[in-house]
Structure formats: structure tokens, C-alpha cells
Amino acid sequence: MLDVLIAGAGPAGSIAAWTAARAGARVLIVDRDTFPRDKLCGDTLNPGAIGLLHAMGLGDGLAALGRPIAGMVVSGAGVAVRARYAAERSGLAVTRKVLDAWLLERAIAAGADYVAIGPIYATGTKPTAKPVTLEYVRWAAANVKIPWFAIGGINLQTIDAVLEAGAKRVCVVSAILNAADAAKACAEFRHRLS
Numbered sequence: 001m002l003d004v005l006i007a008g009a010g011p012a013g014s015i016a017a018w019t020a021a022r023a024g025a026r027v028l029i030v031d032r033d034t035f036p037r038d039k040l041c042g043d044t045l046n047p048g049a050i051g052l053l054h055a056m057g058l059g060d061g062l063a064a065l066g067r068p069i070a071g072m073v074v075s076g077a078g079v080a081v082r083a084r085y086a087a088e089r090s091g092l093a094v095t096r097k098v099l100d101a102w103l104l105e106r107a108i109a110a111g112a113d114y115v116a117i118g119p120i121y122a123t124g125t126k127p128t129a130k131p132v133t134l135e136y137v138r139w140a141a142a143n144v145k146i147p148w149f150a151i152g153g154i155n156l157q158t159i160d161a162v163l164e165a166g167a168k169r170v171c172v173v174s175a176i177l178n179a180a181d182a183a184k185a186c187a188e189f190r191h192r193l194s
């Protein structure tokens with residue numbers, strides 16, 4: 001039984017999960033990506049963002065994730081404005097791959113469950129994603145200690161191989177929603193999982 005399901009393990013989702021889990025809620029956080037994942041970003045935290053993370057209780061260990069930044073340059077159309085932060089303040093250059101995984105780990109440590117092993121196969125619900133293959137399912141079965149679900153391209157033709165690779169739970173979308181008889185498809189998936 002869950003109290004909160006959070007879709008998206010970016011900074012907003014992970015901090016929400018961390019907050020809810022620390023307040024005693026049963027939280028499940030899911031992401032369509034496999035972490036650690038990179039994301040297009042300037043990869044910098046300004047002093048205000050750093051202050052906010054400290055005020056929330058997420059400051060410990062933050063500075064060690066990246067490199068300090070003393071100021072910023074705002075440029076464009078032949079003009080550049082250079083500014084330094086006040087002496088006691090600093091920004092932080094940290095990649096999203098590192099920062100987002102670190103925030104997610106804080107949420108998991110606070111009691112949230114994180115699940116996303118996929119897409120196992122090519123899937124129409126995420127057409128640009130490269131399949132992680134059954135090899136990754138085998139890795140998850142051996143290494144992931146919290147509940148996880150295999151997802152992506154799982155249907156009645158592929159589910160047995162996914163289960164044989166070590167998955168115990170699966171997410172299925174198209175193979176149920178596009179089935180001529182969705183109830184019958186659910187019953188068959190349930191039978192294969194039992």
C-alpha cells in the first residue's frame with residue numbers, strides 16, 4: 001500500500017519523495033529513465049539554490065559533488081557582464097548525472113522506493129529510448145535491493161524471458177491497452193507472474 005506515487009526523479013521529484021518519506025508517508029518514486037542519467041543543463045547551482053538545499057536539510061555532502069564557482073558571466077550580442085558572488089557565498093558546478101542521482105539516493109535513504117529497469121525492449125511508449133536488454137535485468141536481479149519493476153516492450157511473447165532473467169514484477173501498457181480483450185490479457189499476465 002502506498003501513500004504517494006511520484007512520477008519523475010529529477011530534483012523536484014526526489015526532493016518531494018525525500019520530504020514525504022521523512023514525514024512518514026509510504027512513497028514510491030518512478031522515472032522513465034534509468035539512473036544515474038544525464039540531462040541537458042548548465043550544470044551549475046547558484047548560491048540561492050545551494051542555500052535552499054541547506055535550509056531543507058539537504059546540504060551535507062553537497063559541496064563535495066562538484067567544484068565551487070565564484071561568480072558568473074552573463075553574455076550575449078557582443079555584451080558580457082561579469083559578476084562575483086559575495087565573499088561568503090559560492091555556486092557549485094555539478095553535473096546533473098551526479099546531482100540528480102545524489103538527490104535520489106537521499107530520497108531512497110529516507111525510505112522512498114525507486115523502481116525503473118527499462119526499457120527492456122523497444123517500445124512505442126518511449127520510441128527514442130535504447131533498450132537496456134535482458135542483461136540489465138540480470139544485473140538488477142543480482143544487485144538492486146529495493147522493489148523494482150521491469151518495463152518496456154513487455155508482452156505475452158517476451159514476459160517469460162524477462163522473468164527468467166530475474167524480474168519478479170513487470171509494468172505493461174500496450175500489451176494490455178491494445179489487447180482485443182484487456183481483462184483476458186491481464187489474467188494471462190497474472191498467470192505468468194504467479
Ligand SMILES: Cc1cc2nc3c(=O)[nH]c(=O)nc-3n(C[C@H](O)[C@H](O)[C@H](O)COP(=O)(O)OP(=O)(O)OC[C@H]3O[C@@H](n4cnc5c(N)ncnc54)[C@H](O)[C@@H]3O)c2cc1C
Pocket residue numbers: 007008009010011012013030031032033039040041042043044045046049
Ligand atoms: C539548457 C538548460 C540549461 C539549464 N541550466 C540550468 C543550470 O545551470 N542551473 C539550474 O539550476 N537549472 C538549469 N536549468 C533548469 C533545470 O534543468 C530545471 O529547473 C530542473 O531540471 C527542473 O527539475 P525537475 O525535477 O522539475 O525536472 P527534470 O529535471 O526535467 O526531471 C523530470 C524527470 O521526470 C522524468 N519523467 C518525465 N516524464 C515521465 C513519465 N511520463 N514517467 C516517468 N518519469 C518521467 C524524466 O525522465 C526526468 O528524470 C536548465 C535547463 C535547461 C533546459
